Amino acid sequence: MNACAFKYSVRLPSTAHSVSPGRLGSKFLDTLDALTRIDSNIFPDWEVGELPAMKGYPLAVARSRIAEIIGHNVVRDDLGHPEPERGYTAVAHTTISAKSRRMTVWVDRRDVWLKTGDWKVFPDPAIVTYPLFKAALLAIHSIWFTPWACAQAFRGNTVTVPVHGGRGYRLEDAPMIPTDPTFPESIFHIPWFAYLSAPLASGVKLPPEIETERTVDGGLLMIATKQRLDPDIAEHARRARILAETLIASAAISS
Numbered sequence: 001m002n003a004c005a006f007k008y009s010v011r012l013p014s015t016a017h018s019v020s021p022g023r024l025g026s027k028f029l030d031t032l033d034a035l036t037r038i039d040s041n042i043f044p045d046w047e048v049g050e051l052p053a054m055k056g057y058p059l060a061v062a063r064s065r066i067a068e069i070i071g072h073n074v075v076r077d078d079l080g081h082p083e084p085e086r087g088y089t090a091v092a093h094t095t096i097s098a099k100s101r102r103m104t105v106w107v108d109r110r111d112v113w114l115k116t117g118d119w120k121v122f123p124d125p126a127i128v129t130y131p132l133f134k135a136a137l138l139a140i141h142s143i144w145f146t147p148w149a150c151a152q153a154f155r156g157n158t159v160t161v162p163v164h165g166g167r168g169y170r171l172e173d174a175p176m177i178p179t180d181p182t183f184p185e186s187i188f189h190i191p192w193f194a195y196l197s198a199p200l201a202s203g204v205k206l207p208p209e210i211e212t213e214r215t216v217d218g219g220l221l222m223i224a225t226k227q228r229l230d231p232d233i234a235e236h237a238r239r240a241r242i243l244a245e246t247l248i249a250s251a252a253i254s255s
Helices: 021-038 059-072 130-144 234-254
Strands: 007-013 046-050 055-058 090-094 103-107 111-116 148-154 158-162 169-173 190-196 211-214 220-223
Touching (some): 021 090, 021 103, 021 130, 046 059, 059 090, 111 130, 130 148, 130 190, 148 234, 190 234
Antiparallel strands (some): 007 111, 007 148, 046 055, 090 103, 103 111, 148 190, 158 169, 190 220
16 A cells, blocks of 8 residues: 555543643643654654644643643633533644644543544555554553553545536545445444453453454553555455454443
C-alpha cells in the first residue's frame, strides 16, 4: 500500500471525567512527553490548544499554565455556560508543516485519542508503523491505566450520490470495508491490535493466526498484523474482524 486510504488512531477509554484541570493537565503533559521520547522526529514541537479562544501555545509556554488552559476547556452547555461536572478537554498537535505527518492527542471525558493526519488529510504511511503505534499505545496506557486500548483504522462510511435529475447530492451509508459489508460496527472501528487488562483477558481464546504478547502488567496484546493494517486486504480484514468480535465481547462493558 503506497498511500493511506484510512485514518489510523490509538483509542483508550478516558478516566478524565472526575479529575481537576490540574490533575488532567499533569497526566496530559506526561502523555506528550512520553510520546516525544519514543521518536522526537514523529512527535516534535507540540502545540497545546485553548479551545474557546481558538488559540495554541507552544508546549514550553503551556507547561506552567496547563491547569489554566484546560480549565478554559471546560465542557459547556448550549448557551455557553460552563459545566465542570461534565469534565474538561485537553488537546495538542504536532506543528510539523506537512499535515499528513501531523499527530494529535485529544483527551475528554470519554476517550483518550492519538490521531494521525488532519481534517480530510490521510496520514503519511511513514508514520503508520506497527513498532511506532505499539510503543505509543503502551506508553499512553502506562499513564492512564485503562482496561483496554486499541489501535484502529477508520474510513468514512458515507458516499455522496447525485440526486436524480442532477440537482444536488445526498449522502448514503457505505461499508468501511466493501468486501465485508457486515463487519461489526463498534467504537473499536477496524482493530489493528489491541490491549486487554488481565481481568478482561481472562478466558479469551484466539485462533493461532492472531499473535499475542503479555504486557508487563499481565495484560494481553492481540495483534492482527505487524504490517500496517490494510482492511482492503482480505486476510487483514478477516483478522481485524476476529479482534473486533473479541473486543466487543470482552471490553464493551468498559467502554
